[in-house]
Amino acid sequence: MRHSIALTIGPASFRIGSAWPAPIAQLAHLYRAYPTPPEGIADFTVRLEPSKPWRRHIRPSIHITGDHGLADAAPMALAHGLLAAEMGMNLQMALGWRRHLLLHASCVEKDGRALVMTGESGSGKSTLAAQLGERGWRLMGDEFALLDLHSGQIFAFPRLISLKNAAISVMEAEAAPDRFGPLLRATAKGDIRHLSPRADAVARMAEGAMPALLLFPRYGFAPEIRTVGQGEVFMRLTQASTNYTALGEPGFTALTRFVQTVPAHAIDFPSGEDAIALVEQLWAEAR
Amino acid sequence: MTVPTRYRAAPATDLIVRALDDITLIYHRPSSQTHMVASPVPEILDALRTTPLTAPLPEREGPGVGSERSEPPAHATQTPAQILTTLSTHFDLGDPATARPVIAAHLEEMVALGLIHRA
Structure with missing residues (x-):
């Protein structure tokens, strides 16, 4: 690969190679606070390559490849190269990570x-x-x-935050401009803009935390809190995990412990401010 | 009269059973599959795993005590009627004539999942 960067994100490390300089330059800027992998050895490789050799220059379009690939991943426009790199990293984690039970979830501590x-x-x-x-x-x-299979702790994977559509302006009002990537218009998921986590979150990304509360948020409804039964929680978390089946018995043991010990609620909210109020209320009750 | 099918619980080491507040999870080690089950499946499994029945008994008799058989296997075998009798000592199953085919259907489902075996 002509251009490349190596990054450590939480417990995982990546080498991203690209036929073009721009996606790597954007990654280098947005991941500037992240360490490089020890001795330069990465867990996963992501490659951004021309979908046809001659398309590196003529209407360039990117094909994502790596250690774990999806045969039908659609080529993307070069203008969306940063998104392609992020999708590539997610794909490697989702398909290849085995050291933790991987939950498709956001997490704060x-x-x-x-x-x-x-x-x-x-x-x-x-x-x-x-x-x-x-x-x-x-x-x-x-x-x-x-989710750590032995300790039950949650560990962080704080890659860039992928803001979509209305969330972009919400966060532009809260975070400094130099933490944002370029505005990527008209992707398959609408407009997307990436945001670097705060420097302190990056500095502490190796710290685990015991899970204390599980929420199933739902935006666009009147404020409401509902308790969710353990059976439904278990089912939804197995659906939200990309490697539950692959992990076998250790995954079962870790997930049942999580479900039996962590209180769970579904929350509906019409706005971000309502959501934060509900979260703070439930967090205070969970203490 | 046909001889009733007898059932035996899978070896205890094959299954991990975890009761949640509303359902029960059963992890089946040989297949690495997780099953979410509701009553009466956990109760049937319990009846097959814990009843100290050591000998085949004539149908319609309760679980035996003081059987004369030698050392039993890991779990003894039971007929659907015996399982029904065991369950009815702990739970109100209603009319036995209604409950019997329901239990029989559950037993066959549990065989298909590998949770129990036909003896």
């Missing part, structure tokens, strides 16, 4: 205890984590929470 939020795309879990991360909580990740 306060006083050594973790709040885990899971839900489908558009549920608001990512924006909510990003907002809490600017308001006294440590952002542990907006995409994956890593």
Whole structure:
């Protein structure tokens, strides 16, 4: 690869190679506070390559490849190269990580205890984590929470926060301009802009935290809190995990312990401010 | 009259059973599959795993005591009627004529999952 960068994000490390300089330059800027992998050896490799050899220059379009790939991953425009790199890193984690039970969830920490939020795309879990991360909580990740199979702790995977559509302006009002990547218009998920986590969240990314509260947020409804039964929690978390089946018995043991010990609620909210009020209320009750 | 099918619980080492507040999880080690089950499946499994029945008994008799059989296998075998009798000592199953086919259907489902075996 002509251009490359190596990054450590939480317990995982990546080498991202690209046929073009721009995506690597953007990664270098946004991940400037992240350490390089020890001795330069990365867990995963992500490659951004021309979908056809001659397309590096003529209407360039990117094909994402790596250790673990999806055969039908669609080529993306070079203008979305940063998004392609982020998707590539997510894909490697989702398909290849085995050291933790991987939950598709956002996560923040306060006083050594973790709040885990899971839900489908558009549920608001990512924006909510990003907002809490600017308001006294440590952002542990907006995409994956890593459940330790032995200790039951949650570990952070604080890659760039992927802000979509309305969430972009919400966070532009809260975070300094030099933490934002370029505005990527008209991607498959609408407009996207990446945000670097705060420097303190990056500096503490190796610190685990015991999970204290699980929330299923849902944006766009009147404020409401519902308790969720353990059976439903277990089912939703197995659906939210990309490696539950692959981990076998250790995954079962870790997840049942999580479900039996962590209180869980579904929360509906019409706005970010309502969501933060509900979170703070439930967090106080969980203490 | 046909001989009733007898059932035996899978070896205890094959299964991890965890009761949550509303359902029960059973991890089946040989297949690495997780099963979410509701009553009466955990109760049937309990009946097959814990009843100290050591000998085949005539149908319609309760679980035996003082059987004369030699050392039993890991779990003894039982007929659906015996399982029904065991369950009815702990739970109100209603009319036995209604409960019997329901229990029989659950037993066959549990065989398909590997939680119990036909003896």
